[in-house]
Amino acid sequence: MTVAPAPWTDPASVPLIRFDGVSKRFGDVVAVDRVDLAIHKGEFFSLLGASGCGKTTLLRMLAGFEAPSDGRILIDGADVTAVPPYERPVNMMFQSYALFPHMTVAGNIAFGLKQDGLARPVIAAKVKAVLDLVQMGKFADRKPHQLSGGQRQRVALARCLAKEPKVLLLDEPLGALDKKLRQQTQLELVNIQDRVGVTFVMVTHDQEEAMTMSSRIGVMNAGRIQQVGTPVEIYEYPQSRYVADFIGAANMFEGTVSSASSAGVVVACPELAHDLTTAHADPLAGGHPVTVMVRPEKMSIGRDAPADGFNWARGTVADIAYLGDVSIYHVRLDSGRKVEALQANLRHTERHKLTWDDPVFLSWHPADALVLTR
Template sequence: MKSLGSIRRDFAPWLDQAAVPFIRFEAVTKRFGGFEAVDDLSLSIFEGEFFALLGASGCGKSTLLRMLAGFEAPTSGRIVLDGEDMADIPPYQRPVNMMFQSYALFPHMSVEKNIAFGLKQEGMAKGDIAERVEQVLKLVKLEDFARRRPDQLSGGQRQRVALARSLAKRPKVLLLDEPLGALDKKLREETQFELADLQYQLHTTFIMVTHDQEEAMTLADRIAVMDKGRILQVATPAEIYEAPNSRFVADFVGNVNIFEGKVAAATGDRITIATSAGREIRVASEVPVVAGQAVSYVLRPEKLRISAKPLAGPNVLEGEVWDIAYFGPVTSFHIRLDDGSTVKVAMVNATRQGPLQLTWHDRAFVQFDEDAGLVLTQ
């Protein structure tokens, strides 16, 4: 079995049935009064993995991270790290370190003293501290900023100081709670690749909490999509995007068109769906279905073609250009179909002045191949 899409390296222990997980959440539940933040959740994470917990605010992802760190205790279930049950291990004795979104740097201390603080608290020898600080400063490329205070650094530099401080104690697991949320968009994009490269170099297990889909897709070897305290799907970024296991995951990650309807006919791996909008589409189905069964057909906007002229063949939809958004690499069209529904189409701007001449309120035709999308039954 192979993962869908490219993976960051020759590293996919989750496909090896003999591989032993480094971290296990076993039927973990966490309640705050009458509120269930985490609901009977089980999850395995492997050593050296960059793992992302992705979900909206309140889905339980930060609670899961805090339980692993020891800041919260599970109401039921257990957490195992490197073969050891964490139930009786206090936070300061766990082989983990957490990097917070706020960075929490000491403003009156220099960069090198911020990094050294935790090592001094552990009683490390002065010479060893100096050597360790020098190592991590080099790792995050801040050797020339060792004597500066946090207020003399840019946001990206402060982020790297916080990362260096977290890594200085050489934890087995680094926990990142929205680590790039305080950075502006361009700096965040640059830092994502730096963080991924650093994790690959160290081969330390990273677990990141984020609500940013792009961040999770860029950084993680695998992503767990969460909602209401439960994990809905665990897979590689490409699998989450191209093969979501439910309507919720398809709709949550990236843009998507969703056609609801019932199976009108099924022949082999090809089915005809009578959509709720009153049209029929013919598509490939990887799941067995029967006539009359309710299904959803999910289709990413970039899988459709758009034209100002009528198109021949199956799965042609016609409507009016309702909205246009130019993003540089891609132009996004919202086409209001004659039944009142809307289809989203993304067109790559492969040339500086593309041949497509469509503007607001023009008639437009869109088409998709039978195997362009995915049939879902849940």
């Protein structure tokens, strides 16, 4: 079976949504700063960033609730920059769900369809179809206060999908759910999106949520898009120190380029008292300041010195975070700084386990050391 290329990798693919040089200022505050972004039909795209980074403002401009100070927004080839929200082919699902408390589940879903003037048989058919889609058919006559948080979330989603928008906007949609229900609902949302084929654009500050649900992620900081990529690209190949540090845990080693060749880059790292070897392919000049990133799960930890002599560090176990399936070791190096190493707990036995104050060696493969130049 031939797998079709992802639309964002196809030069001939026309984006469904385009932000062209979009900025938004509130007085002297620049909330969104010259954003260029393309989102394709059928994507589950997440805008990810810390509070105040501009992601919600960008979503509200796409919805039409805020007007850009500069630039333009296009949906399906049409410039919607000055188009009011109710005339855009989008619908928005809020974190609070915004359900009418006096209406039944079916009534909440039917409300927007009645506003559009659809015939009763058409409305009834649409309501039934979306309730079946979100597995809430047997709750059609209940009021919102008779539902759990996860059930209200499904009703809010059904109400949005009933209008058959080209784009569904989700503003922190799972923020009100507990962790276990949130994890379950993440996969349900992805499956529903895959079945209906509607383009989803979600705002979240939750890295795990974005990694689990998204086809691509746009990481934002200070009003700008720092990097756009698939979850694998964002995590394994961050393009900046900010992205590397924001997505997951990362050990950062500062240094300067000692030598570079087609085989990789050697970095002089004073805090390790020896050079680091990486598989970085881009040519870098000698003396160039760089940061070398190594994810904690890429590090091996043990009592014995590594046999190959590449990329190692020595220290003592300062702290241990036991998470059941894995343990995170905080190791204080001889230089005084702390780094993290993650080890899977594959067996029940406690024999040979590392503990506090144990002297240990850390090591990692050159291919797992990523060189960051900014």
